[in-house]
């Protein structure tokens with residue numbers, strides 16, 4: 001087991017601490033979640049969770065908010081900008097928080113580095129320490145920032161989610177290779193809060209296993225991308241709780257084209273259960289997608305501890 005895998009399987013005690021810790025109380029007319037890479041995808045899931053819990057929110061890539069906030073929000077009055085960043089040092093997100101403060105917008109930092117530039121620049125900080133051995137590829141930190149944000153959205157994150165995620169990681173780690181053999185194209189499908197998780201899952205496959213992978217809003221997959229489905233494709237379906245009939249039908253269509261499907265929370269060639277209910281399910285799915293990236297890397301003899309072209313912090 002390399003360090004990447006060890007961090008993925010050892011992240012759960014950090015979750016347990018983050019479930020119990022005090023977090024700032026936040027109110028705003030609209031929340032703007034900004035982040036880069038993995039942290040942008042966490043931002044997307046959090047914006048969705050806030051909306052579902054009655055708090056208006058959007059997610060914007062850090063660079064886009066820093067460069068052209070007016071293209072995303074015409075009226076900034078009453079907004080709160082929430083910077084998401086493991087390191088708190090990614091140039092664009094630090095800039096996004098600083099620019100927002102200069103414009104008089106209140107800011108919150110969600111981070112794993114409490115003394116970082118982003119945390120220092122923000123009005124409020126939500127901080128959880130990540131696994132000390134986490135490398136370039138984000139795993140534990142992404143889960144923790146999602147967990148903190150979900151709690152701030154008002155989602156009850158129950159201890160059962162820890163057991164569920166542990167089991168999902170174990171099952172995916174053990175069985176993923178039974179469906180990935182011979183597959184060189186990957187798609188991850190999810191809607192609502194799960195689209196951010198699908199995007200992050202696809203990014204994990206890119207970064208860790210240097211694979212061609214894309215996320216899609218579940219039902220959008222039928223509108224063009226399904227033309228690429230064949231015996232070289234592996235699709236992951238992140239099943240929702242309220243649309244699973246339509247999602248199952250789509251899985252049937254994808255399988256009929258020769259593709260294999262991993263179903264998280266529903267049927268597939270490999271079906272893995274999700275233990276909890278509600279928006280916290282996203283945490284179990286995120287952890288499962290992390291180990292899928294590692295298994296595909298293993299099968300291609302790729303060292304995920306040294307992902308090519310990447311560094312831990314991207315500073316311009």
Ligand code: F1P
Nearest residue numbers: 036037038039085086087090136
């Ligand atoms: C964001 C990020 C990571 C990516 C890479 C470079 O970092 O883009 O998502 O995997 O390692 O940095 P951060 O702002 O969350 O520290």
